[in-house]
Amino acid sequence: MKPHFSILLSILLLLTLTATVFAVGIRPARLVYPFQEGRELSLEYTVINRASVGARFAIYVCGTFYDKIQITDVSSTIFSDLDCTAAQRKVINQLEDGDITLDQAGIFLNPHEEKGLRAKITMPAVTGFQPGIVETRVGTVDLPLTFKPGETVVGGIAAVEAQLWFKVPYQGKRFLLAADVPDVEWGKKAKIKMTVTSEGTEEVKNAVLTADIMDPLGVRKDRLSFDPKDIASGESAEYNALWDTKQVDPGTYKLLMRFSFDGQAVTHEQEFRIGGLEVAITGIDAQPVAKGGIAKIVISASSKWGDTIKGVFADIEVVDKAGKQVGTAKTQSADMPPFAKQTFEGFWETASVPTGSYDLLVKVRYADKTTEGKGSLEIKDTIYQQTPAEYIWLAVAVILAIAGLWFFKDKIKIAPAEQK
Known part of the structure; x- marks a missing residue:
C-alpha cells in the first residue's frame, strides 16, 4: 500500500470515528x-x-x-x-x-x-x-x-x-455555605444571594444567618440579618437581599456569612466589586524627534478604582495621516494603587518613516478592560540641541557673572538721604 494512500485512509477513519463520537x-x-x-x-x-x-x-x-x-x-x-x-x-x-x-x-x-x-x-x-x-x-x-x-x-x-x-450525609449537623454576589456599578443595588445546605443527618431549628459587608480596609460597613429558619437533612435554605452601594466608595468588598445553630457557627467569605473599575487617560505627550531618533511617548493615567489594579500597561499604535499603521510600541506594566496616578513610557524607533506628523492611538489595558486615547508625534529633519561644550560655556558665563556681582557689591555705596 502506498504511503500517501495509507495516510488518506487513516484520515478518513479518524473522521469517521470523530463523527461517531x-x-x-x-x-x-x-x-x-x-x-x-x-x-x-x-x-x-x-x-x-x-x-x-x-x-x-x-x-x-x-x-x-x-x-x-x-x-x-x-x-x-x-x-x-x-x-x-x-x-x-x-x-x-x-x-x-x-x-x-x-x-x-x-x-x-x-x-x-x-x-x-x-x-x-x-x-x-x-x-x-x-x-x-x-x-x-x-x-x-x-x-x-x-x-x-x-x-x-x-x-x-x-x-x-x-x-x-x-x-x-455526615453524622450530626453539618452545613455548606455559598454566596453569589455579582459585581455591581456604584450607586446601584447589589443583588446578594446566599444558600445554606444541610450535609448532616440531623435537622436544625431556628438557625440564624447574618452577613457582614466589609470594605477594602476590613471595616464593617453594614450587617444583613434574616429571620431564623429550620433546615432538614439534605435540604437547602436560600436568603436574598438587595444592598444599596451609594453609602460606600468603589472597591473590592467582602461578604462575611455567619450561620449560627445550637451554639455552633459556620462561616463563609465571598468577594465582590462595586463600581468604577476604570483607568482614565489624562495625557499623551510626545516631544518632537529628529528622523532616525527614538521617540519617547509618555502616557499619564488615573485610576478610578478603590482597590489595586494589577498589570496595567498600554499599547501604542503609530498611524500616518492616510490612516496606515507605521509602527507600534508597548509600555512597561505597573500595579496602580487605589485612585492613584501613574505614567507609562513607550519608545519607538523612527528610522523607517519619513518626516511629518503622526497620530498616536493609545490603548491602556487592565483587568479585562481597555481605555483608548489619542495623541500626536512630530518627526523633523533636525531638532536643535545644545552640545556639551555649549553647556560648559554657559555654566562658566553664569559663574563669572555671579563672581562679578560679588566683587563689586562692596564698591557700590549708596549715600543716605539728607535729613531736613
Missing part, C-alpha cells in the same frame, strides 16, 4: 440528590442523535446503584454492571455471540431525533456508605446499523454517560 448525546448531564434512605425518585433522560444520518444506540446503567435503577419507555435491552466499561462490553459481546439482535440491543433514531427515557430508583439504607458522593451513571453506546451473527463489531466504542450523584 459526537453522534450520541444524553441529557441532563448530571443530577444531584441528597442520599435519603427509602426515598423514591422518578428521573427523566433524553437520548439524542446529533448526526445527520440514522443511528442505533444501546442503553446501559453502571455505578454503585446499577442494580437498583429501572429504565422504562424503551423497547430494547437495558444492560447493567458495576463497572461502566464492562456494561458497554456486555452489549458488544452479546451482539457478537448472537444472544441478541440489533433491535434488541438498542433503539434506532432518525437524524436529529430524540428519545425520552424514564427511570426510577428507591434509595437503600445509608448504612455502610461514607459521607460524600455516591455515583451512578446512565449511558448510551453507539451500535452498527447492520450486523450479522458471528461478525465482529469493528472500531472503538463511542459512548456518553449522564451522572447521577447522591450526597451521603
